[in-house]
Amino acid sequence: MKYIELFKPIKVNTLMFNNRIVAAPAQGGGIETPEKMCSGAAVNILGGVLIDHYTDRWFGGPDPFSKYNCEDTRKKLDFYKMGGSYVSAEIHHCGLWNRGAEAYGPNDEVNALGETVKALTKSQLEEIAESFGRTCLNAKTFGFDMCMLHFGHGWLISQFLSPGTNFRTDEFGGSYDNRARFPLMCVKKVREMVGPDYPIDMRVSCHEWIENGIEFEDVVNFIKDCEPYIDMVNVSVGSDMEKVGATHLTASQLEEHCVNVKYSKVIKQNVKIPVCVVGSIMTPEEANNIIKNGEADLVALGRALIADPYWIKKARADRVEDIVPCIRCTNCMHWATDRRSKNCSVNVRVYKKEFIPEKVSLAEAKKTVVVVGGGPAGMKAAITASERGHRVILLEKENMLGGMLQYSEYDEMKQDLRNYKNYLITQVKKHAIEVHLNIDASNEVVQSFDPDEVIVAIGAAAFNPPIKGIENSINVLAAYPNIDKLGNKIVIVGGGIIGCEFAIELGKKGKEVSIIEAGDTLHRQDSVYYNIVLDEFLKEINAQCYTLTQVLEIDKDKVVTLDKEGNEHSILCDNVIIATGLKPKRDEAYSFYDLSCSVHMIGDCVNVGRVRDANEDAYYLASNI
Numbered sequence: 001m002k003y004i005e006l007f008k009p010i011k012v013n014t015l016m017f018n019n020r021i022v023a024a025p026a027q028g029g030g031i032e033t034p035e036k037m038c039s040g041a042a043v044n045i046l047g048g049v050l051i052d053h054y055t056d057r058w059f060g061g062p063d064p065f066s067k068y069n070c071e072d073t074r075k076k077l078d079f080y081k082m083g084g085s086y087v088s089a090e091i092h093h094c095g096l097w098n099r100g101a102e103a104y105g106p107n108d109e110v111n112a113l114g115e116t117v118k119a120l121t122k123s124q125l126e127e128i129a130e131s132f133g134r135t136c137l138n139a140k141t142f143g144f145d146m147c148m149l150h151f152g153h154g155w156l157i158s159q160f161l162s163p164g165t166n167f168r169t170d171e172f173g174g175s176y177d178n179r180a181r182f183p184l185m186c187v188k189k190v191r192e193m194v195g196p197d198y199p200i201d202m203r204v205s206c207h208e209w210i211e212n213g214i215e216f217e218d219v220v221n222f223i224k225d226c227e228p229y230i231d232m233v234n235v236s237v238g239s240d241m242e243k244v245g246a247t248h249l250t251a252s253q254l255e256e257h258c259v260n261v262k263y264s265k266v267i268k269q270n271v272k273i274p275v276c277v278v279g280s281i282m283t284p285e286e287a288n289n290i291i292k293n294g295e296a297d298l299v300a301l302g303r304a305l306i307a308d309p310y311w312i313k314k315a316r317a318d319r320v321e322d323i324v325p326c327i328r329c330t331n332c333m334h335w336a337t338d339r340r341s342k343n344c345s346v347n348v349r350v351y352k353k354e355f356i357p358e359k360v361s362l363a364e365a366k367k368t369v370v371v372v373g374g375g376p377a378g379m380k381a382a383i384t385a386s387e388r389g390h391r392v393i394l395l396e397k398e399n400m401l402g403g404m405l406q407y408s409e410y411d412e413m414k415q416d417l418r419n420y421k422n423y424l425i426t427q428v429k430k431h432a433i434e435v436h437l438n439i440d441a442s443n444e445v446v447q448s449f450d451p452d453e454v455i456v457a458i459g460a461a462a463f464n465p466p467i468k469g470i471e472n473s474i475n476v477l478a479a480y481p482n483i484d485k486l487g488n489k490i491v492i493v494g495g496g497i498i499g500c501e502f503a504i505e506l507g508k509k510g511k512e513v514s515i516i517e518a519g520d521t522l523h524r525q526d527s528v529y530y531n532i533v534l535d536e537f538l539k540e541i542n543a544q545c546y547t548l549t550q551v552l553e554i555d556k557d558k559v560v561t562l563d564k565e566g567n568e569h570s571i572l573c574d575n576v577i578i579a580t581g582l583k584p585k586r587d588e589a590y591s592f593y594d595l596s597c598s599v600h601m602i603g604d605c606v607n608v609g610r611v612r613d614a615n616e617d618a619y620y621l622a623s624n625i
Contacts, residue, residue, distance in 0.1 A: 003316075005292040006315065008595045010274060010298065012231050013197065013200075015086055019042050020498050021040075021301060022043045022276055022299070023041035023085070024045060024300040025047025031332060033309060033358075035373065037083050037085075038083030039309050040083065040085070041083075042298075043086045044080045045087075045090050045300075046089055047089050048061075049092070050063065050093070051135040052135050054517055055098070055102070056091070057094040058099055063135075065139070067121050073142065077144065088144065088148045089139040089147050089148070091135055092157075093128060093132075093148030093155060093156035094156060095156030097108070097111065097113075097240075099113075099115075105165070106160050115343075119168070122172075126185070129182070129185040134188050136193065147194075149202045151183060151202055151203060152203045152204045152234075153203070153240040154240050154245065161219075162178055162208060164213045178339050183222065187229045191229040200229070202230045204219055204235065205236055206219050209245035209248050210244075220266065220270050232273055233276065234250065234276045235264040235277045236279065244536065245510045246529075247532050250423060252529070253329070253416050253417070258277075258414070261295045264290075276296060276298060276299065277290065282326060282328075282416070284311075287301075293509055301401045303326045307351055308347065309347075311323050314515060324423060330527075331612060332350060335529070336528060337526050337527050341612075346521050346584040348615060362388060362389045363625065366389055369455065369622075370455070371392045371395065372457060374601070376421070378455070378612035378618070379424040381457060381618035384618060386433050387431070393436065394434065394504065395436050402421045405420065413505060421612065443591065443592065451597050453597060455601075456589045456591055456599065459584075460583055460604040460608050463583040464580070467493070467552040471554050472576060474578065475578045476494075479577050483505065486575045488511055489514075490506055490511050492513065492579050493551050493578050493580060494516075494517065495519070495547065496499055503515055504538065504543070507541025513541065513544070514543070515544070516546050535558070559573060582604065584608055586605060589606075602618055
């Protein structure tokens with residue numbers, strides 16, 4: 001076995017974990033599939049277990065251990081146990097973010113949602129500490145193997161710990177000792193009530209990404225103060241209800257992997273209890289190295305197990321090439337797309353387990369299926385059709401597979417897309433798929449394979465608008481392979497996702513970037529999450545952004561623009577990059593309908609979309625051929 005450190009046992013209080021992997025709590029109903037529950041993690045964490053106090057009723061949510069709610073809790077516990085993992089209950093109080101009921105927090109205030117918040121009195125704080133202890137005791141007697149005290153992510157306990165949210169002037173506010181007084185009261189009460197032999201974990205945020213947020217030094221001191229009463233600490237960052245903080249809580253594709261290891265490493269040097277770290281730990285090698293290098297004792301996996309619930313089993317069997325990589329799109333989070341498009345871009349079964357089976361079934365009648373186009377949609381369709389037992393021929397006009405994902409090779413921020421591209425190519429090679437590269441898939445060529453079904457996945461082409469002097473520019477698709485040859489001052493025409501991502505990559509290389517967008521908004525899309533991320537990174541690279549601005553002319557060393565007031569401006573530059581989007585190759589795709597067999601179109605040649613769209617189009621079609 002290659003990842004020895006990852007699969008070493010570790011004892012936490014009375015529990016012996018048979019590996020170092022914790023399945024982090026995930027958001028939203030439907031995200032937890034049976035196969036994820038059977039992932040092989042040492043611990044599955046059931047999220048959102050509210051304490052039994054009237055000040056903590058998220059949308060009127062019930063006490064999970066009360067008479068009329070315990071049956072539902074029992075089903076959840078049994079579901080989380082079905083794979084043989086230990087189950088931990090995430091115990092928390094929403095504090096000032098309590099929704100659908102009266103909100104209580106450190107201060108009298110109005111929260112960002114416009115709701116009135118009442119400051120908790122000393123007697124209420126004492127009651128809440130008792131409630132934390134009582135709820136953990138209920139979890140223990142109910143059958144949960146351990147509890148995780150959720151003291152991070154901007155909920156009640158972190159609201160008291162953080163000077164950015166605690167403005168009290170009494171004994172519970174001000175200095176660190178005062179801000180930690182109530183949290184320590186809760187920790188001590190939990191240990192008192194559950195006894196010495198019950199494992200207690202504690203999650204903390206090491207950096208909140210809010211104004212005047214808690215200092216990391218205070219976090220380390222708090223963990224040290226709690227150490228006599230807890231058995232394990234779970235290292236995270238961010239604030240769930242503060243959207244910028246939330247984008248760091250679940251790091252985007254523009255951030256590095258293993259983002260919180262810099263914190264866990266310091267914490268591990270300061271405490272003797274096991275340290276668990278979460279945050280974009282995407283590969284078994286990364287996870288194994290964290291433990292091997294002494295940066296943490298355990299790792300928590302969130303989105304990685306959503307993308308591929310067999311991640312752990314494949315790692316144990318040294319089948320890393322078969323792990324479906326998470327691309328960190330974060331559409332699995334309900335708020336990322338304002339609930340309009342909850343999904344997993346690479347695992348079509350997430351949120352759809354009611355009608356998408358764990359595995360495709362073999363087709364009753366074996367057919368010859370020709371797939372035209374070797375991008376993500378074409379490769380996924382070919383793999384799925386092959387799993388159905390069909391004879392599959394994949395035709396690609398370039399000398400390699402990958403389609404638009406090939407551009408991930410030129411952008412260091414696109415490591416997740418690059419990994420996904422390589423995964424798909426590997427799976428094509430592992431399946432009985434006949435691949436032909438450097439082939440012009442004319443109707444005659446396709447017909448020569450005598451197909452029963454043809455899947456057209458030829459993608460989209462770059463769109464160049466009719467601008468005077470367009471010949472003095474470079475389309476972004478041509479610019480990516482030559483990014484290091486570009487000058488220092490760059491103007492990007494087009495402020496969509498492609499243009500903004502390219503601008504950020506240039507900015508990270510020290511280039512001066514200007515973005516010109518005809519519309520009133522940059523990077524318009526349905527992901528609230530990614531809009532925040534892009535804005536943050538554009539600000540970081542100091543990009544000059546011009547909206548409601550038209551390009552009149554492109555010269556060799558400048559761009560002439562017209563602003564919304566009708567004034568002309570000239571922007572000097574070394575290069576002009578056109579990033580005005582992609583155009584589906586519909587007419588070319590339509591020509592295949594002249595074939596004397598069943599023809600289908602999927603992916604960008606229908607409508608330009610994202611990996612999710614390509615993956616779903618391909619699966620839905622090929623799984624039913």
